Amino acid sequence: MTFVAGSLGLRHRLILAIAAISLLVPAIFAISTYELSRNYLLSQRERTVQHQAFADADFVRRKLESADADISAILTAAGAPADNTVVLKWRNRWYASSLERGRETVPEALRLKIASGGAATQRLHTAAGPVLAVGVHLPSVEAEFYELAPLSELEAILRLLSVVLIGGALLATAAGAGLGAWASRAVVVPLNRVAGTAAAIAAGRLDTRLPETRDPELATIVGSFNSMVDTLQQRIVRDARLAADVSHELRSPLTTLVASVDLLNARRADLQPRSRQALDLITADLDRFRRLLDDLLELARSDAGLDNGTQESFEVDVLLSHVLAEVGHEPELLTCDEPVRIRGDKARLSRLFRNLFENADRHGGGLTAVTVTRAEGDAVILVDDQGPGVPLQERERIFDRFATGRTGRGSSSGTGLGLALVAETATAHQGAVWCTDHPTGGARFVVRFPTALS
Structure with missing residues (x-):
């Protein structure tokens, strides 16, 4: 070796x-x-x-x-x-x-x-x-x-002297190793603490800070780090609130536009064919704009920390049945061998699965199966479609914000935020989501959450 x-x-x-x-x-x-x-x-x-x-x-x-x-x-x-x-x-x-x-x-x-x-x-x-x-x-x-x-x-x-000197050298080496272990711990522990805090901040917990220290040599670093995070948090919150406010302000004119288009659609029979064609285009773009605004508002609220709902324990198959019914699918698509409980915000998790189901319908040729199982103590939800699948080089990019148009999974009519919301919601619940191939063709999205005891 x-x-x-x-x-x-x-x-x-x-x-x-x-x-x-x-x-x-x-x-x-x-x-x-x-x-x-x-x-x-x-x-x-x-x-x-x-x-x-x-x-x-x-x-x-x-x-x-x-x-x-x-x-x-x-x-x-x-x-x-x-x-x-x-x-x-x-x-x-x-x-x-x-x-x-x-x-x-x-x-x-x-x-x-x-x-x-x-x-x-x-x-x-x-x-x-x-x-x-x-x-x-x-x-x-x-x-x-x-x-x-x-x-x-x-x-x-002389032989006795050599034994004494060798023994002393070995004892000094052992003492040096012990001192090195203590000194290295004193050096590495603060670095690990900084790394852990930085990882927590990167995961979205912006209120995480380094604990105060009495070490004068570390106090400056701790103070500077916490000050930097405070500034970063304020900027992120300010930008997120701005996006949330802008998105919220746009809802009023959007609601008016939707009502006007609905009124035109109600009198669709009185319109000329060319006008109907224009109305269809406006209706589709308005629907895409509405979904984009909803997704932006959701992301802005999440970034600003305003979307912290009630955490509760529930059976995930019950939630999936409700979401399937909301998007117009039969409950027979769901397969669950045993009840599996998870803990989280039911509203946010409902949006997560709704986005996955709509993504399968819109870009994957239609939802074919939803399976709930256990793996190493975690809850695993498999969402399958019958589309062309996702190329290997695109399987991480599709979870980025505004990632549309290059997957070859249908039209580019999506907002590019649905899967980004899925990934961020899963991470916020200590879970993960990724894309792979279905054994018989199509794409398979895998969502994994830690199970709840009760």
């Missing part, structure tokens, strides 16, 4: 970054401390062994200068620590204070250095562990003195 850092969220990236820094700094400190401590302890140990070896070598030299020198007694009395081993080469013969170590313990390189004169020190590894060997040339008695001191105790101390 390929790890992609960009696939991680902001919070996880912050935690990883702080944890990495928390590991890097203690690791550098631990390595530096270990190396400095190791070098210091080794140098101290080396000086101590050298001083001891020089003192012992001087003692052996003085004893060898006597005529009756006893090598075994001299090496025993040399005063070397019990763990140290003394090796002596005198008159081309080798002697040792320990039966376990002798000439073979002294490395060849060290013997060559001592044979050429002076003193030397060398570290070496043996089966028993690390050893520090010090050699001293004794020319006055034609001897070579070697003292070997074990470094096992020092190695154990």
Whole structure:
């Protein structure tokens, strides 16, 4: 599996970054401390062994200068620590204070250095562990003195030090990760709050605001955001009220025009054929104008927040039966296997389904079926028609305002607002609507709402 850092969220990236820094700094400190401590302890140990070896070598030299020198007694009395081993080469013969170590313990390189004169020190590894060997040339008695001191105790101390330093680095990393989790939460939570508030505002809940905060660094952002939303809400409400007022004012002359045209239609028999033709055109355009004005008024009231009806729980199949009767369809078109309850504004939801049914009749060759079912706990209403269907690239655009004329689903006599009202009403009720293909041809509009308990 390929790890992609960009696939991680902001919070996880912050935690990883702080944890990495928390590991890097203690690791550098631990390595530096270990190396400095190791070098210091080794140098101290080396000086101590050298001083001891020089003192012992001087003692052996003085004893060898006597005529009756006893090598075994001299090496025993040399005063070397019990763990140290003394090796002596005198008159081309080798002697040792320990039966376990002798000439073979002294490395060849060290013997060559001592044979050429002076003193030397060398570290070496043996089966028993690390050893520090010090050699001293004794020319006055034609001897070579070697003292070997074990470094096992020092190695154990260094091992313990490395464990402590590694443990400290791991603890620091864990603490850094915990700090990163806390710090990233402090950073991400306000961003999520802003995102959630912005999403709520985009969904139409213009009265949503960010909560006040005591954090002085966030207070400015919160204040600016809320001020921006206040201004936006005022502008939207002002524009929506203007549209609602204009639409309302147009209803009076429209009502007069409708009454006049109805009067002309009542005397249709007295008109000339050419006049009847003109009257039909006027009647159709006036009907389209009336529906457009009703839709505009509905959208304006919705945008201004003036269309908040009573929320109640009801069986959706009962509502659909009433709407089918209103638009002149038989109740046999409705199929409902079991009662399904939803919650919402019955008036607005009636308009939603009326628009879908009229859209099927006007642009889809006629309504063929309305089906109510359940899916994952939600209420799903399927509205089918027998038209040519909706092209895939147009299935989202048809829910835009004033989207007409490019779907190929009949005439362009619609207002272009019916499906936009359907989508906005569904969203306002925490639902959704979309268009797909009917399995046997035609278009299928799917409306989905959360179910109500009672």
